[in-house]
Amino acid sequence: MPFLRHTLLSLCLAAATSGLAAADNTAAAAPTAPAADTRAATAAGKVARGLILQSQERLIFTPCRDRNYVNIEDLSPNAEVTTQLKALGLAEGTPIYAEVFGEAEGNGILRMRALNFASLDARCYAPRRSTGEWRAAGKDWSLTLFENQGTLQQSNQPDVSGEYAVNAQDDNSVNIALGGQLNAPLRLKRQNCRSTGDSGKPRLQAWHAELTVKGKKYEGCAWRQ
DSSP: OHHHHHHHHHHHHHHHHHHTHHHHHHHHHSOOOOOSOTTTTGGGSOEEEEEEEEETTEEEEEETTOOOOEEEEEOSGGGHHHHHHHHHTOBTTBOEEEEEEEEEETTTEEEEEEEEEEESSOSOOOOSSOOOOEEEEETTEEEEEETTEEEEEETTSOOEEEEEEEEEEOSSEEEEEEOTTTOEEEEEEEEEEEEEOTTSOEEEEEEEEEEEETTEEEEEEEEEO
16 A cells, blocks of 8 residues: 555656646746735635645645646745645655645646645545634634634533634734633634644644633634634
């Protein structure tokens, strides 16, 4: 099986690199200058979800449930997203699942500006319908915000729910008020946050979460759905 996986990965990389040669030439002829800080407004930006593969110094992105491939251009400050993914484990022969703020353009290039979520478990977690709302999780707890409703789940305890509202938001922090049974503040701060998935593989999220319910503080990682 390792040999088969390596062979399939090699074929994918070969197809991607040959099929994107024209896109590379177009990009070289008309480079795009990045903004001073391309992470601006990512809290409300579009999220691209799929697998990232490395071929020498090139990064290649294939969207979930899509057989197309595009090259990646890292527009984050100092190419920090690429650095973060490599620190998590991205390497030749080791693809990674990633969710990044950015979108593919018509010239076959995905311009990524910031990280949302990444996992060394290289399979698609992408929801079939992206809501743009938040999820957060820590040791023995998880919080899902969906359709203006927040639901806290804890081990061996009943779910607790309540409506929520975003009180304040900027490029580096989000403050959310949870009502109903929760009656709690949720604070999200842009900060690399590591966790472990159900498969035991490491994950990296771009936000740190702090939730206080009835005087008890919960800390964990957060990402956009």
